[in-house]
Amino acid sequence: xxxxxxxxxxxxxxxxxxxxxxxxxxxxxxxxxxERVRIVERPAQRPVVESERSFAPVWTAVRALGARVEALETxxxxxxxxxxxxxxxxxxxxxxxxxxxxxxxxxxxxxxETPFEASWAxxxxxxxxxxxxRIAEDRTFTVADVxxxxxxxxxxxxxxxxxxVMEDAGAVLxxxxxxxxxxxxxxxxxxxxxxxxxxxxxDCGG
Amino acid sequence: MNNKKSKSxxxxxxxxxxxxxxxxxxxxxxxxxxxxxAVCDGxxxxxxxxxxxxxxxxxxxxxxxxxxxxALHHQTVDTLNLHxxxxxxxxARACASNWSTYQIACGVTxxxxxxxxxxxFFGNDLVHWGSSKAHWFPYVAVNLSFASRLHGLYxxx
Numbered sequence: 001x002x003x004x005x006x007x008x009x010x011x012x013x014x015x016x017x018x019x020x021x022x023x024x025x026x027x028x029x030x031x032x033x034x035e036r037v038r039i040v041e042r043p044a045q046r047p048v049v050e051s052e053r054s055f056a057p058v059w060t061a062v063r064a065l066g067a068r069v070e071a072l073e074t075x076x077x078x079x080x081x082x083x084x085x086x087x088x089x090x091x092x093x094x095x096x097x098x099x100x101x102x103x104x105x106x107x108x109x110x111x112x113e114t115p116f117e118a119s120w121a122x123x124x125x126x127x128x129x130x131x132x133x134r135i136a137e138d139r140t141f142t143v144a145d146v147x148x149x150x151x152x153x154x155x156x157x158x159x160x161x162x163x164x165v166m167e168d169a170g171a172v173l174x175x176x177x178x179x180x181x182x183x184x185x186x187x188x189x190x191x192x193x194x195x196x197x198x199x200x201x202x203d204c205g206g
Numbered sequence: 207m208n209n210k211k212s213k214s215x216x217x218x219x220x221x222x223x224x225x226x227x228x229x230x231x232x233x234x235x236x237x238x239x240x241x242x243x244a245v246c247d248g249x250x251x252x253x254x255x256x257x258x259x260x261x262x263x264x265x266x267x268x269x270x271x272x273x274x275x276x277a278l279h280h281q282t283v284d285t286l287n288l289h290x291x292x293x294x295x296x297x298a299r300a301c302a303s304n305w306s307t308y309q310i311a312c313g314v315t316x317x318x319x320x321x322x323x324x325x326x327f328f329g330n331d332l333v334h335w336g337s338s339k340a341h342w343f344p345y346v347a348v349n350l351s352f353a354s355r356l357h358g359l360y361x362x363x
Contacts, residue, residue, distance in 0.1 A: 091341075096306040104309070112247055166308065173312050174347035177297055180343050181309040 050114060075102040099186060104185035107201050117150035124148040124178060128155060128202070131176050139171060144197065151205040153180070162192045172200060180204035237278040238362035243290075243355075246270040251350060256290065256357045257351030265295070266352075270359060272344040278363060280335045280344040286327035287360040292320045294351030300327055302334045302342035311339065312347065 015137045125148040132143050132155065141164070145156040157172065165186050174181050180202040191194060243257040250266030252258050259266040274280040280302070288298055301312035311334040318325040335344050348356050 011274060091306070093306045096304070100304060100307055100309050124301050162331070170269075170347075171267065173301070174269075174299065175265065175297075175349055177315050177317075179314050181311070181313050181330075183334075184309065186308040188308070 021119065026097075027099070073158055100185055101187065104183070104201075107183065107203075108199060111149060111152045111154050111201060114149040114152060120150055121148035121153075124153055124204070128153055131178065132157075132172065133172055135175050139168045141168055141172075153178075153202040153204070155200045155202065157198050157200065159196045159198070161194070162186075162196045164188050165196050165198060169198065169200075176202070178202060178204065210232050216224075224299070225294050228269070236363055238360065239273055239278055241270065241273065241359040241361070243268070243270065246348070246356065248348075254277055255357045257348070257350065258356075259293075259352045259354045260288050262352050264352070265349050268348045268350060268356060270311045270348065272346060272359070272361060274344055278361065281340045282363040283332060283335055283361045284360040285360075286332060286338050286346070288318075288323070288325040288327075288346070288348065288356060289358050289360070290323055290356040291354060291355040292323050293355070294320075296323065296325070296348065296350055296354050296356075297327060298346055298348040300329075300335055300344070302339050302344045305341045305343060310332045311342075315349075335354075 083134060124145045128146050128148070132146070136142065141157045141159045143155065144158050145154075146158075147154045155172075159168065169184050169186055173184055178184065181204075182200060182202045184198060184200045186196075186198055220226060227333045243280045244253060244255070246253060246257045246268040248266060248268040249258070250259065250261035250264060253268075255269045257270075272280055272283075286300055290296065295317065297315045297317045299312045301310060302312045303310050313327070313331050313333050313335075316325055316331060318328060334342075350356065
């Protein structure tokens with residue numbers, strides 16, 4: 001019901017405005033609506049009677065308004081956003097955990113297979129030990145091992161509990177200054193209160 | 207007909223402008239973003255109009271999240287710039303954390319000279335923002351000595 005009232009009001013308002021506009025416009029300052037009417041006054045075309053001149057554009061406008069109202073009323077209230085193709089990929093935390101574990105294991109395995117190059121490995125290991133010792137001063141971990149080869153190092157750290165790892169592992173990755181990318185994988189243990197050992201990879205091959 | 211003649215210049219101008227605009231080459235569909243340092247958080251840093259190292263004689267670490275969306279996804283970012291002031295030491299690296307488990311990966315740390323700095327990361331510096339970590343959440347870790355500052359970050363593809 002409301003729709004018909006709105007449409008009727010729009011029709012009446014538009015018609016009145018166009019009619020008044022047509023009446024008030026002078027030949028020197030034509031309104032846009034009048035200009036459209038004048039196009040049909042060209043000699044080559046059929047002469048237009050006064051009634052057509054007044055109401056043809058009105059009915060055109062009314063039909064356009066009606067179609068617009070109809071479209072607005074039938075449009076869905078909300079359009080669902082398109083899914084990000086990356087985010088739309090199926091997520092399975094268990095699968096992700098297995099993949100992360102395998103990826104980290106593969107990286108450690110690749111490191112273990114690289115030859116030992118003393119000229120690079122020894123100063124790198126000494127630098128890492130010194131730096132980790134400094135970071136550990138206000139942390140809870142201890143350095144169990146630093147194993148450097150030719151272009152990578154693996155650092156083994158021990159924490160009192162898993163909660164301590166969650167607090168400190170970021171600091172190890174963020175604050176070491178050896179020019180290497182680094183990566184830590186810290187999966188949740190069966191016993192969160194038990195001591196926790198982690199291997200952090202430093203990849204200096206870039 | 208005089209009326210039509212008097213309006214013609216406007217239509218002519220409009221058509222002319224449209225024709226000129228159609229000839230202007232369209233800019234490449236690149237995206238970039240500027241990120242205020244106030245979005246950062248961390249330890250031993252004060253966050254306000256900028257992030258400042260607040261550990262006297264020590265180092266604070268700011269963690270700055272990087273926006274990543276369909277318009278500018280982190281795997282397409284090839285430039286990262288950090289702007290600030292180095293009062294002693296500044297070191298930063300581009301990192302990402304796994305979406306489902308505790309796994310962090312960071313690129314090589316980079317440090318600017320003292321004073322005002324614009325520290326740029328590109329290529330292998332952004333190795334952990336690549337396609338293999340498209341689902342991860344990117345961030346930048348910035349170590350700041352006392353009074354060193356980070357004003358903001360800039361990313362572009």
